[in-house]
Amino acid sequence: MKKNVLIIVMALFSLTVFSSEEPYKEEMGKNIKSMEKAKSLNDFQELSNKFERIAKAENEKWLPYYYSAFCTINMSFFTKEKCDQYLDEAQKMIDEANRLSPNNSEVETLQGYLYLGRIMRDPQTRGMKYSPMATGCFEKAKALNPNNPRPYYLSGQNLLHTPVQFGGGKTVACPILTIALEKYNSFKPESEISPNWGMKETEELVKNCSK
Amino acid sequence: MKKLFISIIILITSINSFGQTKISGVVSDNNGETLPGANIYFLDSYDGTSSDTLGRYSFRTDLTGKQILIVSFLGYKNSSTEMILEGKEINLNIILKENNNQLDAVVISAGSFEAGDEKKAVVLKPLDIVTTAGGLGNIYGALNTLPGTQIVGEDGRIFVRGGDGYETKTFIDGMLVENPYSSKMPDVPVRGRFSPFLFSGTMFSTGGYSAEYGQALSSALVLNTNDLPQKSVSSISLMSVGAGFSHTKRWKRSSVSFEADYTNLAPYFNLINQDFDWKTPPKGFGGNIIARKKTGKNGLIKFMGTFSHSKSELSYPDFDNIGVKNNIGLINDNSYLNLTYSDILSKKWLSKAGISFSYNDDNTDIDLDNFKETNKTVQAKYTLTHLLNEEIIIKFGSDFVNRDYSQKYFDFNKNKTYKTSFNDNIASVFAETEIAIGNKFAARAGSRFEYSSLISKMNLAPRISLAYKTGKKSQVSFAYGKFFQNPQNNFLVFNNDLDFESASHYILNYQWIKNDRVFRVEAYYKKYHGLVKYDSLHSSNPDAYNNTGNGYAKGIDIFWRDNKTINNVEYWISYSFIDTERNYLDYPETATPTFVSTHNLSTVVKWYVPILHSQFGATYSFNSGRTYFNPNTMDFLSNKTGSYNNLSLNVSYLTNIFKKFTIVYFSLGNIFGVDNIYSYHYNSKPNPQGIYKSFAVKPGAKRFVFLGVFISI
Secondary structure, three states, X not given: OHHHHHHHHHHHHHHHHHOOHHHHHHHHHHHHXXXXXXXXXXXXXXXXXXXXXXXXXXXXXXXXXXXXXXXXXXXXXXXXXXXXXXXXXXXXHHHHHHHHOOXXXXXXXXXXXXXXXXXXXOHHHXXXXXXHHHHHHHHHHHHXXXXXXXXXXXXXXXXXXXXXXXXXXXXXXXXXXXXXXXXXXXXXXXXXXXXXXXXXXXXXXXXXXXX | OHHHHHXXXXXXXXXXXXXXXXXXXXXXXXXXXXXXXXXXXXXXXXXXXXXXXXXXXXXXXXXXXEEEEEEEOOOEOOEEEEEEEOOOOEEOOEEEOEOOOOOOOOOOOOOEEEEOOOOOOOOOOOOHHHHOOOOOOOHHHHHOOOXXXXXXXXXXXXXXXXOOHHHEEEEEOOEEEOOOEOOOEOOEOOOEOOOHHHEEEEEEEOXXXXXXXXXXXXXXXXXXXXOOOOOOEEEEEEEOOEEEEEEEEEOOOEEEEEEEEEEEOXXXXXXXXXXXXXXXXXXXXXXXXXXXXEEOOOEEEEEEEEEEEEEEEEEXXXXXXXXXXXXXXXXXXXXXXXXXXXXXXXXXXXXXXXXXXXEEEEEEEEOOEEEEEEEEEEEEEEEEEEEOOOOEEEEEEEEEEEEEEEEEEEEOOOOEEEEEEEEEEEEEEEEEEEEEEOOOEEEEEEXXXXXXXXXXXXXXXXXXXXXXXXXXXXXXXXXXXXXXXXXXXXXXXXXXXXXXXXXXXXXXXXXXXXXXEEEEEEEEEEEEEEEEEOXXXXXXXXXXXXXXXXXXXXXXXXXXXXXXXXXXEEEEEEEEEEEEEEEOEOOOOOEOOOOOEOEEEEEEEEEEEOOOOEEEEEEEXXXXXXXXXXXXXXXXXXXXXXXXXEEEEEEEEEEEEOOEEEEEEEEEEOOOOOOOOOEEEEOOOOOOOOOOOEEEEOOOOOOEEEEEEEEEO
């Protein structure tokens, strides 16, 4: 009997030790799911907060920082006034993610995404500075992981919004978006909670290309 | 045994249920405003929530014992509260303190227009200087659309708040530029020597500026050069007045670029008839080299070197001999070197060192006489900034300037050369502290001490600025300062028994910024002392130079900018009212100087049309008449010219030529061809009928046309 108890107690213990990854994955997975439904500044704020809490509690994981930054960048698109403040905050989290996982294609892509946010605030004044910076990030992200579809998607989207005179437009952007879609189709995320966004948007853009 | 087992199970489950603690409250700031979206959580756990739209929060946690509750919100300092969780409901209202570095924190705005920090660039954007119609790529032309400045069409320099042109000093990366303007031909306006594309930051102060800057009575223009360029690029420019080529090479941590240009106005003057009688239309060449290098983690070395050579000749009336014209020929050589090194020494110390060298040589032939003026100025400067804590920044530094000036005059009739020169060392130290109390109150107080070896005099200039936030979007600031400047070279060279000229500024500013709209109104009072004076017109007796001149200026400057109301349109309106009088130089009495117009209005509109890939710009300027002296009336400076009106347009069109990105730029100045008269010149002697004859000072042509094509290759 004593033995039995010991086994049970040990089992209980080991379960808790063994499963410390489980609540993390569960919580992350839940938040990533609701991210797909997020539509407003408040939605993204709440999610960014959730990811930030996980990031702070886990301390050494890059993904919660990554997602928190991603949500915060999305927040910046809803407001002109606080746009830069949100992006500054997102930058801090990207820096953390970068520290925890250097030379990560996904983090590099996110950095480029942040620069696109800077451009959105005032394209005429900022395009000249941030556009090459964003392109640089996407190129680096492609080099780090040629299978990552997101840098293709974002650079294609950026080119679509760039005037023809600046080297943008449909004819340049669409082939890149088509590549992005191909890459999405064959893309296997490392884990359930690894970055896996952008496919729907890419499909939409590619549809528009053929119009 | 079974019992024990069951009790263990019970214990484990009971911890779970017994341990649930509900915690709730409201998050607000110290003004009592609730903060929605704040993050509330226990340290090292997932347990937490976000505050709702009313700032309320509520959540349950399984944690027990001593825990730390963290509340964070963008723009505020984190709060942490230690508490014991034992299942009892906890109600805790949290008050967050604002971060001092918030974007909407109070800023010291009295007297200054800034463009540079793109995140705050609402008042002025870096590109504004380039895209303002009528500015024509001339920094000073664009600044003339801001309140507090005067358009003095025949001069070209910037005149600020009743101050003469020499009272504004230009600094590049904090270093003095002795000759920021091209050389002067009579009645032909000068231009800025530096291309606005070299700079990404501009701080234009119309008064009350920091103790870091001295030797300027009225105004400081601080230009900050670009950091490392984004990428390697070459470009060609073809213009109606010349051509240029530039190349930039970027490495990972450094960059070098060079630029060469050639200007010749002859073809343009052949096409568009000029009132000036040019013998040699202005022509010249110039170039610059710019290098950047990052050192260590945060260090940056910046080097800039520019040179230019230009030539022009004009036939110009001789005021002393009626009906006679003189040929005035000017050859100018100019160079400017600027080297700075800035670094972060530790988390709390920033250091910046710099040297600059200005060289200018104007060689002027007036018929058979020759006048040659040369100046060489060397400056060394060092500043240290100490971030004492979040609230207090201390900055101090010293700066040393050596000025070497010489004049040579060759009198053909007497076949004699007169030479004169001076060498002046100006040593300065300054200290300044910036204090921020919360987001609401900021103060900057400092002092500058200067000693000039040539006049063996010293001065102490206190400066103080205060700013207080009166509402979420509005603030009031006040500035006071004393400003000293050595007398101008042409006085110092003949008499070094002079003292500093000085001015005191009092400025009160109200500023309102919301989204992309800015409204500012600024009232000022300025008092001049010790201006250089001499007895009579054309005084040839330098011993009579003295510092008994004085004056005042008071007025109101209003600025409204709106980037929001109309899509793709940005516009601003500046209005200045000024009342100023002074008694200096050869003035027989106190009078409003010739460079002042009482009412000044500028409207700048920029309209971007995406389908046309074009930006259209328009600038309208209105100035009420300026005073001039008609010797036939004998009432000094009692006459006034008509008002000045100018509507200028420009278009920049973005396109591709041979697949290379190209900007086509077209600009038309004074489209309605208004006959603007800047002033009148009178002969120094009356004609036989006893009348002083005059002629009007006007621009070379009524309209100005400019076409340029800029290609990146």
